[in-house]
Amino acid sequence: MTRSESIITVESMDRLETRELGYFVAVAQELHFGHAAERLGISPPPLSRAITRLERRVGAPLFDRTSRSVALTAAGEAFLAESLKALDAVDNAVVQARRAHRSGRLRIATHPGTGSGLLRELITRTTPDHPVDLVFTRDQAAVLRARDADIGLLCATTDLHGLDSVEVGVERPFALLPSGHRLADRPAVELSELDKEPNYQAEAPVTALDELVDLVSLDQLVVVVGESAARRAGDGVIAVPVADLPDTVLLLAWPSGPPSPQASALLRAARSGPAVIHADLGVMSVSES
DSSP, X not given: OOHHHHHHHHHHSOOOOHHHHHHHHHHHHHOOXXXXXXXXXXXXXXXXXXXXXXHHHHTSOOEXXXXXXXXXXXXXXXXXXXXXXXXXXXXXXXXXXXXXXXXXXXXXEEOTTTTSTHHXXXXXXXXXXXXXXXXXXXXXXXXXXXXXXXXXXXXXXXXXXXXXXXXXXXXXXXXXXXXXXXXXXXXXXXXXXXXXSTTEESSOOSSOHHHHHHHHHTTSOEXXXXXXXXXXXXXXXXXXXXXTSOOEEEEXXXXXXXXXXXXXXXXXXXXXXXXXXXXXXXXXXXXXX
């Protein structure tokens, strides 16, 4: 076969689909068709047929198969390396498309209720007219690692693998109690006392702070929050310090590497105004303390 004929054959071959590459990678990593099929959620026979078709399309055997073992050929090793790159490129294309769609918007991952206090102050001081999306979640670190947010407010006790961070403040824990509650007139309470309350929740519900306060005022919830959330308790709710819970050290964190331009502005404000930041912080749950 001449060189020109070889080129024509390659150019005329239909482009492979990511599904086919996914099938191949699963078998290559498991080296077992049954395990790979289980991982993919399909049965082994269709997977085996798909790999056979793929080998025909590639024009080279990708696996040495016997009744007892599966091994990659030299062609399979080379194809695996390039397949992983291709799938990563597709994933990155999705990420870049999402970023382009949200271009110019600052996405902040935060525990429910932290849209005020620290974040409100920083946003006002950095980009008062800049569009901001608050991503409410109990797992800010996971959201940041998935790059579904530019920056996040989280506790220093969080697993920071894959993230960079800077400390921005410390806040005291307060129990939110309905007015008239037997503990509401105490100068401080202890966690053991809260544990005995039938409506006590160690982790704040995933809801906006206003709704959380409403639940407390209606005697449906007792919960521990941060200091600035306690300041916003309003009528019908009493905030009492929790004496035996430690203060919460708060961080601003972002995916490892240079932060986005919007996140950089927020970080500059955090580093330049610690007095303001320490004075007004947002709600955090006990589980994150």
